[in-house]
Amino acid sequence: MRQHHCAAFVLWLIWQVVGLGVTTQLRAEQASETPGFLTQVTWATVKITNPGSTATGFLVELPSGPWVLVSAAHVFSSMKGDQCTVILHRRGDDGRIVKNPQTVPVRRENKDLWEKHPTADVAVIRVDFERDANLGVLPYECLATEQMLEKLPLEPGLIVRALGFPHANIFNGNPEEFGIARLGCIASYPLLPIKENPRFLVDMNTFEGDSGGPVFALASENKETGAVAGYVIGLVSGQHFVDEEFKLIYQSGKFRHRMGLAIIVPSVFIRETIDRLMASGGN
Template sequence: MVMDLAVELIHATVQLEQPLGDGTRTVGTGFLIATAGPDGQPRTVLVTANHVLEKMPGANARIGYRIANPDGSWSYSPQQLKIRDKDGHELWTHHPNRDVAAITIKAPPEFAKAALPLNYLAADDTFDKEQVTAGDEMMALGFPRGLSANSAGFPILRSGKVASYPVAPAKIFPTFLLDFSVFPGNSGGPVFVSHPVKGEPGVTQVADKAPEKGDSGFIAGLLTQQVELNSERLEIGIVTHAKYVRETIALMQNPLAPQTVAEGMTAVSGGRTASAEEAARD
């Protein structure tokens, strides 16, 4: 069975929010990954940007599930997600060096089925094998300023071109730039590449949610920041490599799992340049 990767990720992407008590709310985006727990049993993991959860001071967030109705319509059904214990301690796992967080959730069975397998996350060699470079188009899902595509709560699909070079390896370039308008609420959303089905231009696919390497597309990373300079939005997003999502999920199972610390390049003494990442805003 051939399915559209963008549609599959739309189903796996959720809005995260927490009312702040003053009529405002903190909003972000997350997506679901299916993997095995320490006991070997399947589990559903919610992935988002670490700062999304950090900015939620309360013990419970709301996760925006969607329910399919018999008549073909959809209902938006947000449910409570406990993110802190009674003492205020974080219940999620975050990467020690990058803005990535993951937490195990108990999603409704019909929603848990939407979670994508771990092997959809780009690995160390994916960018090289796929020859990803500047100018390539990628898609992103999110809830800009808390807006959804419709009353059913589906995320908004956007696209942009890779706006930086080089983009790999991740241990040297842990983030890359994407040329598209980013707003609060987009943080934590998946950024991905879909491959066209042979003979069907413009159609992308996943094959029974069990891809062979390179045959259907991949999740390149998650959106973590927007770039501003002197209070001016530059319409550039910063994407953290999926490698660090993989490492964060590994830390959930083993706190001693190895993590990548980005390596610096040898520079000429006195050399300096302003980077977009340093100018970024959440």
């Protein structure tokens, strides 16, 4: 019996060593893998927290190298105080993904540090994060130009996706605090030219906290590798409601109904805002 127990223990020990090696190798391979477009957008989308405004943003790398945080302008203007916290993610020493909160100054001596678009609900701010502070960042080139939107083509019924943090101050969809993905379709028409149509609608549930989240469309698929490419076509600015008033003998009030229609600012205005930041020396 003793020999059987000894043999079993040796086999268990070998399994533990081999299993540990396999696990370590898998983690190393996962850490070195190049993410697909959908994962890259997920990594680049971040939660923004502040006593006056908790919402969504996403990181974009400028052509000159630095990063900017993109969100809706009303997200920044609603912030209280001089800073906010951005929930980034990195890999720990064991290869696991861990949260990496970072403080971002938003005002200095009562002066706003973000760049706002003059007409659209878009703002960007320079962030000085280390290169390994977050798992991913979106390249400036993936922000769709009007020509890219024409080629997609951007039209009613086009399936699009979005990431955000619905009711971010009271709801976490996952322990690591990654954005929640939503699926919808373009709901409004006409969409182009952008200057005459500065907003469009997406048939998609959206809530407080989703503001500033990226809206993106898949563009093509590599048939050999299966890799999917895509473009950010806008960001979430708001949602549509229908208000219904009622009046009784002793009571009156109003019911608010969600229409399930998200208001989106086109990516062209995101590009213009980043260009304004670079032109002002914020690059």
